[in-house]
Amino acid sequence: MxxxxxxxxxxxxxxxxxxxxxxxxxxxLLPEIPHSHSHKASSAAKVLKQTCNYIKTLHREVDDLSxxxxxxxxxxxxxxxxxxxxxxxxx
Amino acid sequence: xxxxxxxxxxxxxxxxxxxQRCRSSKKNMSIFERKKVIKLSADVAMASARKGTTCxxxxxxxxxxxxxxxxKHLAEKILGPASERQPTEKVPVGAxxxxxxxxxxxILKRSSVIRRTIKFAPQAARPSSIVKTLVGKRRQILRSLIxxxxxxxxxxxxxxxxxxxxxxxAQVDVMRSLASASKLVNLN
Numbered sequence: 001m002x003x004x005x006x007x008x009x010x011x012x013x014x015x016x017x018x019x020x021x022x023x024x025x026x027x028x029l030l031p032e033i034p035h036s037h038s039h040k041a042s043s044a045a046k047v048l049k050q051t052c053n054y055i056k057t058l059h060r061e062v063d064d065l066s067x068x069x070x071x072x073x074x075x076x077x078x079x080x081x082x083x084x085x086x087x088x089x090x091x
Numbered sequence: 092x093x094x095x096x097x098x099x100x101x102x103x104x105x106x107x108x109x110x111q112r113c114r115s116s117k118k119n120m121s122i123f124e125r126k127k128v129i130k131l132s133a134d135v136a137m138a139s140a141r142k143g144t145t146c147x148x149x150x151x152x153x154x155x156x157x158x159x160x161x162x163k164h165l166a167e168k169i170l171g172p173a174s175e176r177q178p179t180e181k182v183p184v185g186a187x188x189x190x191x192x193x194x195x196x197x198i199l200k201r202s203s204v205i206r207r208t209i210k211f212a213p214q215a216a217r218p219s220s221i222v223k224t225l226v227g228k229r230r231q232i233l234r235s236l237i238x239x240x241x242x243x244x245x246x247x248x249x250x251x252x253x254x255x256x257x258x259x260x261a262q263v264d265v266m267r268s269l270a271s272a273s274k275l276v277n278l279n
Contacts, residue, residue: 015245015246018246019245019246019249022246022249022250022253023249025253026249026252026253026256029253029256029257045229048229048230048233049229051233051252051256052229052232052233052236054256055233055236055237055252055255055256055259056236058256058259058260058263059236059259061263061267062130062133062134062259062262062263062266063130065263065266065267065270066126066129066130066133066266067126068270069126069129069266069269069270069273070122070123070125070126070129071122072270072273072274073125073129073273
């Protein structure tokens with residue numbers, strides 16, 4: 001019984017390390033919030049909360065951009081010529 | 092680390108391809124229709140740029156073409172002929188159950204929240220504080236935001252989140268560049 005507990009706790013430790021590493025990578029991806037209260041030590045919970053908010057923001061941006069593009073791209077028919085131009089502009 | 096630039100190129104290429112596949116459907120689409128095509132082809136392009144290597148990308152495409160989805164035909168058109176579609180061999184073992192579960196997702200959602208909370212309560216005493224933060228409402232929200240999130244856990248959930256955010260950012264960047272470039276072209 002105790003050996004099982006020890007094994008399980010070591011398993012937890014390994015994934016805890018992985019999770020810590022992943023969370024720090026996640027933290028770097030998130031946009032800086034200048035007015036946030038926490039300084040360096042943002043808790044894992046805070047990172048997750050910021051992550052959820054960030055994903056929601058990105059979803060909203062995609063939606064907004066789709067709106068704008070549907071108005072700007074007059075017809076999708078004309079895309080091939082414009083798309084070629086735009087592709088060369090972007091690359 | 093995958094190069095972000097090549098991801099954008101891959102996305103743009105697939106997105107334009109998807110848009111072109113919808114070109115012939117209607118001559119004069121309403122703005123609403125057009126927006127749907129643009130958004131759906133962008134999402135599908137973003138997912139297929141991952142070539143089936145991540146769970147969220149497979150889930151996104153599976154969701155788009157599942158039975159009962161209002162835009163199923165549109166999604167199938169964007170994806171193109173079946174021969175060109177991404178391989179789905181990496182779909183998890185419970186694929187059949189997965190599809191069935193997706194259908195009754197909304198109905199099960201409330202009951203599953205209760206079920207999961209009860210399931211994890213006895214473990215809450217043992218894991219460390221970090222693992223504990225992955226239980227509960229925040230994890231639930233995160234899972235609802237990521238396609239296929241209901242079937243991910245712990246480490247894989249965060250890995251998928253990372254990849255999803257990177258892909259979303261690439262998608263937003265490309266769409267934004269296209270919007271400003273289109274504006275310039277339209278001004279002439």
